[in-house]
Amino acid sequence: MKKYDYIIAGGGMAGLSLAYYISQSKLRDKSILIVDKEAKDQNDRTWCFWERETGPFEPVLFRKWNTVDFYGTTLSGSLNIGDYQYKMLRGIDFYDHVKAHLAQFSNIEFRLGTVNRMKDTADGGFLIVDDEPMIADLIFDSTHPLNLRDPANHNLLQHFKGWVITAQKPCFDVARPRMMDFRVAQEGDCRFLYVLPFDEKTAMVEYTIFNDHLLTPEQYEQSLRTYIDTYIDTGGYQISETEFGVIPMSDVPTPEHPGDHIVRIGTAGGYTKPSTGYTFQRTQQNLRELVNMLAATGRPERRKPWLMQTFKGLLDSVLLNVLQYKRHPADDIFTRLYERNPPARIFRFLDEETSLWEDLRIMSTVPLGPFTVGAFDVMRKRVF
Numbered sequence: 429m430k431k432y433d434y435i436i437a438g439g440g441m442a443g444l445s446l447a448y449y450i451s452q453s454k455l456r457d458k459s460i461l462i463v464d465k466e467a468k469d470q471n472d473r474t475w476c477f478w479e480r481e482t483g484p485f486e487p488v489l490f491r492k493w494n495t496v497d498f499y500g501t502t503l504s505g506s507l508n509i510g511d512y513q514y515k516m517l518r519g520i521d522f523y524d525h526v527k528a529h530l531a532q533f534s535n536i537e538f539r540l541g542t543v544n545r546m547k548d549t550a551d552g553g554f555l556i557v558d559d560e561p562m563i564a565d566l567i568f569d570s571t572h573p574l575n576l577r578d579p580a581n582h583n584l585l586q587h588f589k590g591w592v593i594t595a596q597k598p599c600f601d602v603a604r605p606r607m608m609d610f611r612v613a614q615e616g617d618c619r620f621l622y623v624l625p626f627d628e629k630t631a632m633v634e635y636t637i638f639n640d641h642l643l644t645p646e647q648y649e650q651s652l653r654t655y656i657d658t659y660i661d662t663g664g665y666q667i668s669e670t671e672f673g674v675i676p677m678s679d680v681p682t683p684e685h686p687g688d689h690i691v692r693i694g695t696a697g698g699y700t701k702p703s704t705g706y707t708f709q710r711t712q713q714n715l716r717e718l719v720n721m722l723a724a725t726g727r728p729e730r731r732k733p734w735l736m737q738t739f740k741g742l743l744d745s746v747l748l749n750v751l752q753y754k755r756h757p758a759d760d761i762f763t764r765l766y767e768r769n770p771p772a773r774i775f776r777f778l779d780e781e782t783s784l785w786e787d788l789r790i791m792s793t794v795p796l797g798p799f800t801v802g803a804f805d806v807m808r809k810r811v812f
């Protein structure tokens with residue numbers, strides 16, 4: 429049976445990022461297998477995130493912006509995002525860049541195959557890829573699906589469909605992406621569009637919904653068409669690419685260590701921010717910490733200040749509760765957050781970098797009644 433130091437199950441965003449950080453640490457000589465059922469040679473997703481520093485994937489960013497536009501209920505226009513930049517990374521550029529880097533390491537192997545079974549044993553993490561058994565000191569698993577059916581938790585979906593369009597007329601301001609534009613029928617959920625301009629005539633336009641059920645393809649497309657026709661003076665346009673995605677927005681507990689030799693990472697490890705779906709930056713941060721810890725102590729863990737994490741998790745649950753039970757219109761909640769706080773504070777809040785005092789200030793800017801009811805309901809669900 430083949431044996432490795434580490435097997436990375438799932439060579440998507442988290443799996444490749446993990447291998448990337450390991451290759452830059454003193455663990456770089458470990459034998460590593462990366463297994464994925466897909467070749468990851470398609471542009472299957474686009475990541476947007478904000479960042480102050482120069483990040484590890486800066487050379488392959490597709491675009492970055494110093495400001496973003498926001499259209500809400502009582503706030504419209506450009507947000508001052510301070511020293512943050514809003515960055516866009518295309519999936520294919522990330523995959524190609526990381527795979528080219530990893531190709532320099534003869535101890536890192538790739539395998540196209542399906543993980544059929546995984547289990548923790550006394551000798552290591554055991555895995556069957558297609559029909560072949562293998563074992564490793566540690567398996568890093570980003571393939572494990574979340575259980576989004578448990579009624580004890582809040583289980584929303586963030587789902588979206590986007591088009592890259594090329595307009596007949598110059599109609600995009602290349603310096604001003606629209607991060608959230610709520611000028612669409614809310615239908616009792618949370619619905620917005622975002623627009624990422626590539627040049628004066630080309631942009632990605634994406635229709636995003638937070639609720640508990642997917643739409644038909646025609647419904648996403650109809651909303652995209654209506655928005656473009658109403659708010660962008662294209663003079664006619666052509667669609668060159670489409671993107672569809674679903675991200676769990678859930679507070680279901682996600683054990684990161686289901687066994688001594690198995691560590692879940694990425695969405696499977698609970699790295700997705702439940703209240704926003706943002707995963708990319710959290711994954712980078714968590715994996716850097718994990719690799720540092722593994723290199724220093726031999727233990728694949730992250731430092732997690734328990735009290736603060738629990739509190740931040742509670743805030744996520746309360747927002748999910750308010751959205752799930754439609755306690756207050758979501759467009760108004762997001763508008764208040766960005767209108768009554770410096771946007772950079774909201775970015776730090778969503779990155780879980782704010783202090784308790786700042787969290788309380790931010791909470792004082794959302795509608796108190798619905799959030800108080802939501803908070804009690806979250807407590808009730810947790811206790812009973």
Ligand SMILES: Cc1cc2nc3c(=O)[nH]c(=O)nc-3n(C[C@H](O)[C@H](O)[C@H](O)COP(=O)(O)OP(=O)(O)OC[C@H]3O[C@@H](n4cnc5c(N)ncnc54)[C@H](O)[C@@H]3O)c2cc1C
Pocket residue numbers: 437438439440441442443463464465466468472473474475476477541542543544570571671672673674675693694695696705706707708709
């Ligand atoms: C279209 C889209 C756009 C997104 N945009 C953003 C964004 O703008 N910002 C942000 O922060 N987050 C975004 N996300 C959320 C999140 O960042 C991505 O889903 C991210 O790819 C999650 O990384 P991951 O490694 O956990 O999962 P993935 O990248 O999906 O990697 C998991 C890998 O496991 C493989 N796999 C699964 N099961 C098996 C199996 N049984 N055997 C072998 N291989 C298997 C899959 O093929 C996949 O490659 C987006 C998600 C999607 C789908």
